[in-house]
Amino acid sequence: MAAPGALLVMGVSGSGKSTVGxxxxxxxxxxxxxxxxxxxxxxxxxxxxxxxxxxxxxxxWLCNLHDILLREVASGQHVVLACxxxxxxxxxxxxxxxxxxxxxxxxPGKDEKLAEVKLFVxxxxxxxxxxSGRLLKRKGHFMPPELLQSQFDxxxxxxxPEIFIQINVNKTLSExxxxxxxxxx
Ligand SMILES: Nc1ncnc2c1ncn2[C@@H]1O[C@H](COP(=O)(O)OP(=O)(O)O)[C@@H](O)[C@H]1O
Ligand SMILES: O=C(O)[C@H](O)[C@@H](O)[C@H](O)[C@H](O)COP(=O)(O)O
Numbered sequence: 001m002a003a004p005g006a007l008l009v010m011g012v013s014g015s016g017k018s019t020v021g022x023x024x025x026x027x028x029x030x031x032x033x034x035x036x037x038x039x040x041x042x043x044x045x046x047x048x049x050x051x052x053x054x055x056x057x058x059x060x061w062l063c064n065l066h067d068i069l070l071r072e073v074a075s076g077q078h079v080v081l082a083c084x085x086x087x088x089x090x091x092x093x094x095x096x097x098x099x100x101x102x103x104x105x106x107x108p109g110k111d112e113k114l115a116e117v118k119l120f121v122x123x124x125x126x127x128x129x130x131x132s133g134r135l136l137k138r139k140g141h142f143m144p145p146e147l148l149q150s151q152f153d154x155x156x157x158x159x160x161p162e163i164f165i166q167i168n169v170n171k172t173l174s175e176x177x178x179x180x181x182x183x184x185x
Contacts, residue, residue, distance in 0.1 A: 003184060004120035004163070005073035008094065010085040011124035012151035013143050014135035015169050016176070020124060021082030024177050028080065028184075031072060035065055035083030048142045052150035055089075062093040069094060069117045085121075086154045091162065095119050121158045122180055126169035128152060134169075 007030070009021040018034050025032035039047075043057050065083060072079045085091045096116045128148065135145040158164035165183050167176050 003078060005118040006069050006079045006081055006094075007120045007122065007180075007184075008085060008091065009080065009082045009122045009124065010091070010158075011126075011169075012086070012131060012155055013084065013148055014131045014138065014145075015124040015126060016134075016173075017082035017084070017124060020122075020173065020176050020180075021080050023173060024180055025080040027177055027181065028078070030078040030080050033065070033068060033079060033081045035061070035081060035085075038064055038068075044142050047147060048144070050144050050146050052147055052154070058090060059093065059098065062090050063098050066094050066097050066117065069119075070097075073117055084151070086151065087156045088158070088162070091119070091121065091158065119163070120184070121162055121164035122183075123158050123164055123166040124169050124176070125157065125166050130169060 007024070009017045009024070011017055018036065021034065022032050024030075039061055043053055043061060046053060046057065062083075062085075065081065069079060069081065081094070083094070085094060094117065132145055132148050135143075135148060157166065165179070167179050169176075171179070
């Protein structure tokens with residue numbers, strides 16, 4: 001396939017988004033964004049206390065990420081974004097902004113002619129057992145493993161007409177990145 005403007009690596013917490021996303025971006029020579037770095041302090045504190053985020057918490061965060069993607073893609077920059085993007089609606093916001101209207105989320109009415117982001121989705125999927133095992137071993141991260149069940153409950157795996165591939169997290173990192181590189185050709 002022709003290279004998309006942006007490649008989203010999505011999945012529940014601990015599925016490997018940050019690890020795979022960073023590796024892939026360096027292999028492709030694309031810019032890497034980790035959506036975790038863009039959570040407002042309130043969201044981090046909420047998750048840190050073991051409370052799952054809701055739509056209201058996530059929408060402004062996703063809008064900000066949409067604006068970043070649009071700006072990068074409009075300037076010709078290819079981007080890898082690691083982001084949970086658990087629901088179809090969240091991925092739609094990354095592509096089109098909040099109301100499905102191709103404009104800047106924070107500035108209604110401005111830049112209305114901007115195109116939507118062409119997004120290729122990589123879903124890292126795996127069993128609760130494998131992923132919780134990895135989260136329990138991961139150190140120094142604000143996301144508590146207890147929130148994993150709510151992530152699975154919220155997850156809406158991508159489906160047509162979304163442009164996506166799904167890869168099992170049981171594969172090695174090099175198998176995962178090789179599969180993605182092949183899909184991009
Ligand atoms: N394919 C893989 N095989 C083995 N370990 C992995 C794999 N992908 C990620 N990990 C490990 O699992 C943990 C969670 O990965 P991470 O990238 O932080 O996930 P996420 O960003 O989705 O929360 C990390 O300790 C990482 O090193
Ligand atoms: O939408 C959400 O609930 C959060 O984005 C969540 O899915 C994300 O996973 C956290 O930011 C923790 O970060 P890790 O995914 O790196 O564990």
